[in-house]
Amino acid sequence: MSQRYVEIALQNLRTEAPHQLDHVAQDTRGYTVKELHPAFHTSYDWHSCVHMHWLLVRLLPEATDPAAVRAALDRNLTAEALAAEAAYLRSSPSFERPYGWAWALVLAAAVAKSPDEAAPKWSAAMTPLVDTIVGLSVEWLEGAARPVRSGVHSNSAFALALLLEAAESLGQDRLAQAVRDKARAWFEADTDYPIAWEPSGEDFVSPALCEADLMRRVLTEHEFAAWLPAFLPDLSVLKPVQVRYPIDGRQGHLQGLNLTRAWQLAALTDDDRQVTAHLDAALPSVTSGDFNHDHWLATFAYLAQGGALIE
Numbered sequence: 001m002s003q004r005y006v007e008i009a010l011q012n013l014r015t016e017a018p019h020q021l022d023h024v025a026q027d028t029r030g031y032t033v034k035e036l037h038p039a040f041h042t043s044y045d046w047h048s049c050v051h052m053h054w055l056l057v058r059l060l061p062e063a064t065d066p067a068a069v070r071a072a073l074d075r076n077l078t079a080e081a082l083a084a085e086a087a088y089l090r091s092s093p094s095f096e097r098p099y100g101w102a103w104a105l106v107l108a109a110a111v112a113k114s115p116d117e118a119a120p121k122w123s124a125a126m127t128p129l130v131d132t133i134v135g136l137s138v139e140w141l142e143g144a145a146r147p148v149r150s151g152v153h154s155n156s157a158f159a160l161a162l163l164l165e166a167a168e169s170l171g172q173d174r175l176a177q178a179v180r181d182k183a184r185a186w187f188e189a190d191t192d193y194p195i196a197w198e199p200s201g202e203d204f205v206s207p208a209l210c211e212a213d214l215m216r217r218v219l220t221e222h223e224f225a226a227w228l229p230a231f232l233p234d235l236s237v238l239k240p241v242q243v244r245y246p247i248d249g250r251q252g253h254l255q256g257l258n259l260t261r262a263w264q265l266a267a268l269t270d271d272d273r274q275v276t277a278h279l280d281a282a283l284p285s286v287t288s289g290d291f292n293h294d295h296w297l298a299t300f301a302y303l304a305q306g307g308a309l310i311e
Helices: 002-015 046-062 068-075 079-091 099-112 120-125 127-143 156-168 173-187 206-216 221-231 249-268 272-287 296-303
Strands: none
Touching: 002 068, 002 296, 046 068, 046 099, 046 296, 068 249, 068 272, 079 120, 079 127, 099 120, 099 127, 099 156, 120 127, 120 156, 127 156, 156 173, 173 206, 206 221, 206 249, 249 272, 249 296, 272 296
């Protein structure tokens, strides 16, 4: 299965359209996606392109043709292209905040930890992007008054968990502490989450599990043992979600929800049957050949099947 995920990720890096471009134009001239984003211009959107690069880095040791993977990463993870991506983020500081920022920092951390012979070159090239995201993230956390508790890209807890793991791996202590402080401020007093309200119609993450997954990283073991049952007394109520109209990309998010639930439940519960049930509901869609699914689901399938974010 890992080789199939490699093939999906490589295909994403070759696919320039369809592509959803989120860009606030400052003038009336036309732009190509590649001009704006020379490193991350393929796949369906910027953040999916970022985490498909991450997937290739993580699977590179297992790839049957590692040279093809290195060549694909070499084309995009260049000093010039990544400097341009960093400059774009500085010029548009709300672009891909927080989801895309978090995935880009996870990519940088995975590259930095990769044992592959080409990784040091990619890691050095990513330095301006890392510095930019760290600075923007600290500024954002200092100014953000309330969390976003949605089940989509804007979810604050999901991004904070990824930012924390990446920051700790990269030795970015200021960012790591800013995440811990904000997580406690936003979520430590939460109790009696209304889990029966989940999911909404286009969630791909569970707001409840994202918060719990973040807090297990932030609280001490003793603190978390008391916090979790007060926040979520019964995780067993979560059942796999059925997708009735999968060609609708928004409803297709629910396949991703099954995968992200499986990934986070594995860290929060000992109920293997619950994790397996969510996996079984979603895995047939991961390699369906439908680009609505192929541009992102393999990322979360890898994690749900025991893959690590960074090492």
